[in-house]
Amino acid sequence: MNFKKTFLVICLIICLFVMAGICASAVNQMDFNSNFNKSNSKCASFAIQEENGTVFAFRQDAPLDDDGVVIHNDTLGDLEVIVQEINDPDYPFVHLIIAEDGWIFSHGGDSSNVSDVLTIERLAREMLVSKKISSDSLSQIQKIFQKYNYSHFLIKAPDGRYGVVFSENYTLGTLNPGEFLVVPNEYVGFRNGNYSDYSEDPVDAIIDICSYEDSGSNRRNIYTYDYKVHDTPNGQKYGVDVYVTNDNGHNVGLNTSEIVTYCYFNDELYPASAIPQNPDKLYVGNYTFENQLANPLFEVVRGLNKVLVNSTSPYAMN
Secondary structure (H helix, E strand, O other): OHHHHHHHHHHHHHHHHHHHHHHHHHHHHHHHHHOOOHHHHOOEEEEEEEOOEEEEEEEOOOOOOOOOEEEEEEEEOOEEEEEEEEOOOOOOOEEEEEEOOOOEEEEEOOOOOHHHHHHHHHHHHHHHHHOOOOHHHHHHHHHHHOOOOOOEEEEEOOOOEEEEEOOOOEEEEEOOOOEEEEEOOOHHHOEEEEHHHOOOOHHHHHHHHHHHOOOOOOOOEEEEEEEEEEEEOOEEEEEEEEEEEEOOOHHHOOOOOOOOOOEEEOOEEEOHHHOOEOOOOEEEEEEEEEEEEOOHHHHHHHHHHHHHHHOOOOOEEO
16 A cells, blocks of 8 residues: 555656646746747848958848848949849848948848838948948938837948947947957847857857847848958959858757758859758858958058047947
């Protein structure tokens, strides 16, 4: 009789532990999911400032559809640029532009209103051409984002100056060499830090930073751009090495390994099946800016910009 009672007590204890575990898992999953809203399905941007370059990444978080992205070279005024955009002529949405002189902008979030998307792109292109981060332009972009209560915009100069826009506010700042910036679709996730905490290699570091940033619930392709000096037969010139990774969500407790799409780099197709899982990366190519020589004068201008930036307050918020 005592044996039966003991057996029943043991069974009861085991059942209670199992149920507690199930309940705890349910609560944790519920809490995790409760942090997600519509903003968490529409991309994030990342930047690392280096002494003579920038590593930039853009993660797609939109639900899986049939459209991949196209990465190609183009012109903007007198500048050569690299453009990443959705591969759909009826759905104009530019994720990012990297100019030959190191200026970069990116845009993620709601893209349902074509007019708003094109207005943001126009303002961004104007800032890239003028080489000026305009508070007025950032304010106009914020007013657009307020319609949707989420989205992000980032513009960055080669010397580390940046402007970031959310629906809640916009802010100006400066990244020092070795620092990174995380820009999701809501201000609450906006942060910076030192990339060497993740990896000594800045490309590996930014992919790692992307994979641990936890705002996205439909995590798929991470596109990484390493803007730096390249040795060419015609001397040292600035260019961009391009990589793509499937963010499988494993570092934030998700499994999105099946959410991956194709991409084109200068007309060459890389199918979804070719995109490796995080932390691996696929090198898809390089584009060298033929007119962007790495010369001392360019670095002097970069240094003067730093002096001017550091002589004034680096932050402003509306």
